[in-house]
Amino acid sequence: xxxxxxxxxxxxxxxxxxxxxxxxxxxxxxxxxxxxxxxxxxxxxxxxxxxxxxxxxxxxxxxxxxxxxxxxxxxxxxxxxxxxxxxxxxxxxxxxxxxxxxxxxxxxxxxxxxxxxxxxxxxxxxxxxxxxxxxxxxxxxxxxxxxxxxxxxxxxxxxxxxxxxxxxxxxxxxxxxxxxxxxxxxxxxxxxxxxxxxxxxxxxxxxxxxxxxxxxxxxxxxxxxxxxxxxxxxxxxxxxxxxxxxxxxxxxxxxxx
Amino acid sequence: xxxxxxxxxxxxxxxxxxxxxxxxxxxxxxxxxxxxxxxxxxxxxxxxxxxxxxxxxxxxxxxxxxxxxxxxxxxxxxxxxxxxxxxxxxxxxxxxxxxxxxxxxxxxxxxxxxxxxxxxxxxxxxxxxxxxxxxxxxxxxxxxxxxxxxxxxxxxxxxxxxxxxxxxxxxxxxxxxxxxxxxxxxxxxxxxxxxxxxxxxxxxxxxxxxxxxxxxxxxxxxxxxxxxxxxxxxxxxxxxxxxxxxxxxxxxxxxxxxxxxxxxxxxxxxxxxxxxxxxxxxxxxxxxxxxxxxxxxxxxxxxxxxxxxx
Amino acid sequence: xxxxxxxxxxxxxxxxxxxxxxxxxxxxxxxxxxxxxxxxxxxxxxxxxxxxxxxxxxxxxxxxxxxxxxxxxxxxxxxxxxxxxxxxxxxxxxxxxxxxxxxxxxxxxxxxxxxxxxxxxxxxxxxxxxxxxxxxxxxxxxxxxxxxxxxxxxxxxxxxxxxxxxxxxxxxxxxxxxxxxxxxxxxxxxxxxxxxxxxxxxxxxxxxxxxxxxxxxxxxxxxxxxxxxxxxxxxxxxxxxxxxxxxxxxxxxxxxxxxxxxxxxxxxxxxxxxxxxxxxxxxxxxxxxxxxxxxxxxxxxxxxxxxxxxxxxxxxxxxxxxxxxxxxxxxxxxxxx
Numbered sequence: 036x037x038x039x040x041x042x043x044x045x046x047x048x049x050x051x052x053x054x055x056x057x058x059x060x061x062x063x064x065x066x067x068x069x070x071x072x073x074x075x076x077x078x079x080x081x082x083x084x085x086x087x088x089x090x091x092x093x094x095x096x097x098x099x100x101x102x103x104x105x106x107x108x109x110x111x112x113x114x115x116x117x118x119x120x121x122x123x124x125x126x127x128x129x130x131x132x133x134x135x136x137x138x139x140x141x142x143x144x145x146x147x148x149x150x151x152x153x154x155x156x157x158x159x160x161x162x163x164x165x166x167x168x169x170x171x172x173x174x175x176x177x178x179x180x181x182x183x184x185x186x187x188x189x190x191x192x193x194x195x196x197x198x199x200x201x202x203x204x205x206x207x208x209x210x211x212x213x214x215x216x217x218x219x220x221x222x223x224x225x226x227x228x229x230x231x232x233x234x235x236x237x238x239x240x241x242x243x244x245x246x247x248x249x250x251x252x253x254x255x256x257x258x259x260x261x262x263x264x265x266x267x268x269x270x271x272x273x274x275x276x277x278x279x280x281x282x283x284x285x286x287x288x289x290x291x292x
Numbered sequence: 293x294x295x296x297x298x299x300x301x302x303x304x305x306x307x308x309x310x311x312x313x314x315x316x317x318x319x320x321x322x323x324x325x326x327x328x329x330x331x332x333x334x335x336x337x338x339x340x341x342x343x344x345x346x347x348x349x350x351x352x353x354x355x356x357x358x359x360x361x362x363x364x365x366x367x368x369x370x371x372x373x374x375x376x377x378x379x380x381x382x383x384x385x386x387x388x389x390x391x392x393x394x395x396x397x398x399x400x401x402x403x404x405x406x407x408x409x410x411x412x413x414x415x416x417x418x419x420x421x422x423x424x425x426x427x428x429x430x431x432x433x434x435x436x437x438x439x440x441x442x443x444x445x446x447x448x449x450x451x452x453x454x455x456x457x458x459x460x461x462x463x464x465x466x467x468x469x470x471x472x473x474x475x476x477x478x479x480x481x482x483x484x485x486x487x488x489x490x491x492x493x494x495x496x497x498x499x500x501x502x503x504x505x506x507x508x509x510x511x512x513x514x515x516x517x518x519x520x521x522x523x524x525x526x527x528x529x530x531x532x533x534x535x536x537x538x539x540x541x542x543x544x545x546x547x548x549x550x551x552x553x554x555x556x557x558x559x560x561x562x563x564x565x566x567x568x569x570x571x572x573x574x575x576x577x578x579x580x581x582x583x584x585x586x587x588x589x590x591x592x593x594x595x596x597x598x599x600x601x602x
Numbered sequence: 603x604x605x606x607x608x609x610x611x612x613x614x615x616x617x618x619x620x621x622x623x624x625x626x627x628x629x630x631x632x633x634x635x636x637x638x639x640x641x642x643x644x645x646x647x648x649x650x651x652x653x654x655x656x657x658x659x660x661x662x663x664x665x666x667x668x669x670x671x672x673x674x675x676x677x678x679x680x681x682x683x684x685x686x687x688x689x690x691x692x693x694x695x696x697x698x699x700x701x702x703x704x705x706x707x708x709x710x711x712x713x714x715x716x717x718x719x720x721x722x723x724x725x726x727x728x729x730x731x732x733x734x735x736x737x738x739x740x741x742x743x744x745x746x747x748x749x750x751x752x753x754x755x756x757x758x759x760x761x762x763x764x765x766x767x768x769x770x771x772x773x774x775x776x777x778x779x780x781x782x783x784x785x786x787x788x789x790x791x792x793x794x795x796x797x798x799x800x801x802x803x804x805x806x807x808x809x810x811x812x813x814x815x816x817x818x819x820x821x822x823x824x825x826x827x828x829x830x831x832x833x834x835x836x837x838x839x840x841x842x843x844x845x846x847x848x849x850x851x852x853x854x855x856x857x858x859x860x861x862x863x864x865x866x867x868x869x870x871x872x873x874x875x876x877x878x879x880x881x882x883x884x885x886x887x888x889x890x891x892x893x894x895x896x897x898x899x900x901x902x903x904x905x906x907x908x909x910x911x912x913x914x915x916x917x918x919x920x921x922x923x924x925x926x927x928x929x930x931x932x933x934x935x936x937x938x939x
Contacts, residue, residue, distance in 0.1 A: 109834025143818025
């Protein structure tokens with residue numbers, strides 16, 4: 036679980052996150068939404084320790100992030116990045132195996148437990164069947180699943196996903212998000228997903244946090260956050276929120292130009 | 293030869309050496325069987341008996357060896373040694389710059405390796421580690437230094453008698469040149485061209501070099517005297533200002549012809565080009581510090597003062 | 603047969619190294635019957651004085667020097683390619699070659715005296731020049747606590763050009779012949795005898811050991827620096843470690859054998875095309891492959907125009923490039939990098 040208080044993140048003199056407060060519980064899927072440039076990626080980078088925190092506090096499973104070593108942090112938080120930078124020559128299995136790094140020694144020797152975790156991760160992502168294929172041969176959707184498998188192999192209680200559906204077609208979008216939600220529920224992971232598609236967010240997240248210009252504008256259930264007034268002021272688009280025809284969530288409709 | 297002349301010659305050489313502080317060659321009496329000399333790297337090199345299997349690492353050394361009649365004692369020579377013609381039939385042991393071949397050198401079982409200033413110092417160390425005796429002969433800075441070197445090599449090879457005869461003859465020829473120039477006041481300016489690939493800034497020999505020395509001894513004035521170093525660059529403008537009387541093409545061996553000079557931008561304005569005083573010159577005569585330096589001297593005088601010397 | 607060899611990369615490469623080592627010792631300007639050589643090496647017979655000198659004081663140390671150089675260049679090349687995630691990277695990318703060249707040319711131009719240090723002034727200056735240049739590149743490229751890879755490359759290119767320009771200046775205005783410096787720059791200046799081998803060994807040994815143990819780290823770095831950091835890798839520390847180790851190897855190689863190109867660039871690529879990009883395997887294979895490739899090139903360089911010796915650097919370029927192009931055509935269309 037994550038507890039973020041008064042987080043301020045700046046690049047040089049430029050503040051990108053102004054006093055963000057956020058909570059994420061185990062077994063919960065939190066959807067992080069907001070316009071481009073609002074700071075979603077910066078938030079993920081701050082939590083995963085890649086970017087220094089200017090002010091504020093991040094607690095991971097009760098421990099202060101700034102007191103953790105890189106290795107300890109990597110055992111608590113795993114990240115699925117936005118676009119795959121998989122080495123084309125590595126096999127799917129080898130890519131997923133890299134996720135075990137925080138648990139391995141300098142030489143990267145894998146034990147039976149590591150092999151087991153990797154296999155489980157591949158199975159969860161339904162890519163065990165092509166573990167011998169080279170990453171360079173895979174489609175975008177398959178690559179994204181490899182990234183998720185790598186993060187799952189990392190075996191952390193907290194999972195961050197940065198716009199994982201950005202380059203996927205519809206079929207894969209649903210599959211990936213469904214998988215993430217299942218992981219959260221079955222394995223009690225705390226999952227944060229940065230998304231740009233508001234409707235997908237409504238369908239797959241338990242709660243939503245709307246980030247606009249580095250600040251949390253609204254946080255709560257999809258019904259609470261996805262309202263016409265809130266969204267119009269955030270996105271500056273004359274959209275409308277309707278009840279979803281099939282599920283008990285809001286449905287955001289964009290007007291024609 | 294008279295004992296007097298021999299004695300005076302040795303005295304002259306020894307006193308000159310003492311005055312200049314050049315690498316000293318302690319003269320040994322003829323009856324001593326062991327030879328011990330200090331080479332140009334300030335190392336003492338000793339031979340029990342005069343060397344019978346010499347390897348020469350430079351064309352200048354090869355010329356010296358042959359000139360003092362030690363040619364039969366040479367078992368190996370570097371690739372650039374092409375004079376005299378007999379040298380070509382001696383085993384080639386590689387090229388100073390492209391690589392001297394240690395294996396062949398060792399297989400020839402030399403008792404002396406005669407290195408020169410162009411031999412890399414590291415190579416001397418390598419050869420010594422292979423158990424060979426190496427003598428590094430420094431370049432002379434004037435003609436007396438040349439005679440000293442001839443003497444040194446003679447001692448190393450047991451050719452003292454031949455060397456003395458050679459030195460006498462060389463000195464005589466140099467004296468003849470000097471005499472011929474006695475009273476000659478005009479000193480033609482000479483431009484000695486080493487490289488003119490970039491004809492707007494050709495390369496020549498600077499002041500204090502051997503070429504400079506020989507030109508002066510031949511009754512001329514080196515256009516490059518104000519510059520420094522063995523390879524100095526002069527601009528065509530400066531050359532036009534100096535306007536040399538004679539141009540010598542030291543790069544004639546690389547295919548530079550007298551006719552091609554006039555085609556270079558600005559060169560047709562030079563007095564030497566207009567009066568036809570451009571001559572090819574065998575650079576090997578001046579760049580190899582050996583007995584042929586006197587040949588160079590004579591050739592220079594013939595070109596600069598044809599009336600006085602022929 | 604071919605599948606057998608492809609599946610056993612270490613066996614194949616070790617055999618190649620053994621073979622090229624033997625060939626290198628067997629061939630030289632002076633003919634010594636190979637049988638005698640082998641017997642002498644095995645301690646069965648002893649050769650006469652001259653042949654013994656040739657074998658033990660000339661050929662054996664030269665062979666080892668070349669083998670070490672090839673191993674050092676190829677392994678550091680593979681490490682650089684992995685570190686910079688750039689197929690064009692070679693051990694000379696961030697200034698080793700130009701720095702070494704500048705150091706060597708400075709000494710050759712000034713013609714230092716022949717004190718005991720003077721004999722090794724050239725390799726010592728080359729080594730120092732290489733390390734100083736890399737250190738300068740690194741400190742220029744540093745932004746606070748990180749050293750972005752692109753900045754490293756740019757700083758490396760800039761400083762290399764600067765050093766090369768200075769070298770050219772000194773070469774042109776030196777008191778001595780240009781050809782010696784030129785020969786060195788073409789990779790034709792391998793010193794012979796045992797002292798260079800002994801002098802070079804500690805640096806290469808340390809550098810290679812570190813690199814060989816860092817295969818996994820390089821694998822993780824292939825994901826990108828940020829993902830690597832998110833996986834718990836102390837990225838900046840690993841980068842420094844790899845740069846120091848690889849530069850140490852490359853600097854020692856260049857200092858004692860002159861500038862030999864293409865081995866560091868092409869051997870890792872060739873090995874990658876055949877046996878994949880897992881650095882835990884690629885680095886040791888590069889060590890073996892680099893040694894045998896350079897031994898072969900050196901053999902040809904010595905024998906083709908005997909008694910004169912062609913600079914090895916020329917041969918590696920002339921022979922290496924066509925071989926590599928052939929290999930590229932044969933591999934799958936998609937470059938597995």
